[in-house]
Amino acid sequence: MLELNIPSKEHDESRQGEALVLDSSKNNDGRKLYVESYGCAMNFSDSEIVASILSEEGFITTPDFNEADVVFINTCSIRENAETRVRNRLKEFSASKAKRPDMIVGVLGCMAERLKSKFLEEEKLVDLVVGPDAYRDLPNLINKVDDGSKAVNVLLSREETYADISPVRLNSNGITAFISIMRGCDNMCSFCVVPFTRGRERSRDPFSIVKEAQDLFDAGYREVTLLGQNVDSYKWKSADSEEISVNFAQLLEKVALVSPDLRVRFSTSHPKDITDEVLYAMAKYENICKYIHLPVQSGNTRILEVMNRTYDREWYMEKINSIRRIIPECAISTDIITGFCSETEEEHQDTLSMQEFVKYEFAYMFSYSERPGTPAAKKFKDDVPEDVKKRRLEEVIALQQIHGNYRTQQRVGKVEKVLIEGFSKKSKADYCGRSDQNFMVVFPVSDEYKPGQYVNVLIERATSATLIGKIAQ
Incomplete structure (x- = not known):
């Protein structure tokens, strides 16, 4: 990778x-x-x-x-x-x-x-x-x-969510934690093994999720990330009443209301399922972080259809427009696969132009790797030569380098609210933590603040991945 x-x-x-x-x-x-x-x-x-x-x-x-x-x-x-x-x-x-x-x-x-x-x-x-x-x-x-x-x-289950098990927080910094809200996936993307290895989607009951968030906050944690293969398809219905149900936007709000001092993140979103209701919930609550991971995979409509992504290029671009309209400060990251089955050079250029359109803050970029048992492995020929896959990947990476640097430079001169996670890996003289938009921020240690607290940091300079600054007076 x-x-x-x-x-x-x-x-x-x-x-x-x-x-x-x-x-x-x-x-x-x-x-x-x-x-x-x-x-x-x-x-x-x-x-x-x-x-x-x-x-x-x-x-x-x-x-x-x-x-x-x-x-x-x-x-x-x-x-x-x-x-x-x-x-x-x-x-x-x-x-x-x-x-x-x-x-x-x-x-x-x-x-x-x-x-x-x-x-x-x-x-x-x-x-x-x-x-x-x-x-x-x-x-x-x-x-x-x-x-x-x-x-x-290796039996798969239609019901198992481990909702009643309180996870042991392993190698924890005592500040950030994951909360699993659902398991499995019903999307049959042709390149993906997840539906076969993790089974069908099932959502955990919201009461246990909110309780876990509350317990974490009471124990000193200040940030939770709600996890699912596709969190936007979260949907829980009461066994006692079909009229009582909770969707992902409503769950986000319930967790955000645990405390204004508890940051809430989530991962991962599917472009076809993330709704304006979710976006408005993010905009409404200051403690729901303004960051969305929205995998595009390809910028070309035909390749998206071969991937069975169930949206096209225009749909994705309109979703980006909705995010920008409702949450102007929202950071967006993505996944990109180069060299998928039958991808032409022109179709690869569509992915590059999609990158230009969005200018992602962060990206996870891969060349296509055929996985046995997937629909793609059964139905399509892995026919893009490895050297072509590699060259296309290098082009995607080079463009993301430009956009990533562009996005971090935009933060220079701004004040970022940072949750201190600990010392910087490079120096005990510096703290590090994440901004609302999920940028890593590094700044000098101060006796007034300690890990687990929020601090305002004036950004003075930036690399392509890190913001560097000082505590704002």
Whole structure:
């Protein structure tokens, strides 16, 4: 994956593995758990659910897989290179397991769902395979492995939302947190494996979502990100009354009303589903961040149809116009795929012209990677040469570099409200945090402020991805 101007780790579909650690006062005969996650924010959120389930069984976690009794890798199938990294990592785990045969190695998440028993039968790299809807079964599956059997549960569910499980906040800064509001996806984009690895859409009840947001705020958190494969299609109906329902705009408002000091973000939106009602809710509440991730994928109508995106170029452009009209200060990021099946040079130029039209603040850019089992793999030929895909991707990246720099330079001289997240990675003399529009902001440490507080920062200069300034007097 190539990426540029990435504002946060919410959307990165191929994030490097990250070990997740929690403390527990319980003890399951001293058994230690290691969880490593790859992919989108939903995977990292799921790992917090896994940790919660197993902490109830007395497991404690360790940052070192070499000393773990149970090692899980939570996987991503969205791109081929993500799967390659996972396989390589499993080989490292296997080397450690060879020295400690009692170590249990398991695969969780989307790769587990997609490849199912192949891991157990053909590659013999793991003892346990668990899909994203079967995490409640983990204690039972671990017991099966303890008894000498291999274990697999990749059944998808029409109901599972894990609404009653309070996630263990792993490697948390105590300031920002994810809240999963729905699972699965009903959009059948031809390039995407998500509907097959995560199942159909189902929305979590709004009461549990608002309670989780309130609990986080009471614990000192000051920003939540509402997560879903397509948050705009969130729709909950009461089992007791068909007349009682909550859509995404209404849910946004309910979470925003927890406290004006709790920032609310969301990810990800589908262009066909984001409504003006959502935009007006964002405009109404100061604490709903003015930032939308709106994947375009391609700027050409024919390619969008081949991708089964269910909107065309003009529809997308009108949606951008609506955002600009209702929320003039809103930042917009996107996903772009170059070299999709049958894409011509002229159609590629339409993507570049779409970039010129929007001038995205941030972008996640990929060349097309065929995923087995997707409609595209079954129906279309992956016929754009790799060198052409790469060259088109480089052109998209170069243009985004210009636009990203343009957008950050627009912020110079302005005062940004920043939620302090901690020290800058480069210097303990500087704090860092995010602006309303999701720009990373760096500024000198002050004794008057600490992480978790809001501060106004005057932006003095900017790189293509970062705003740099000083606390405004």
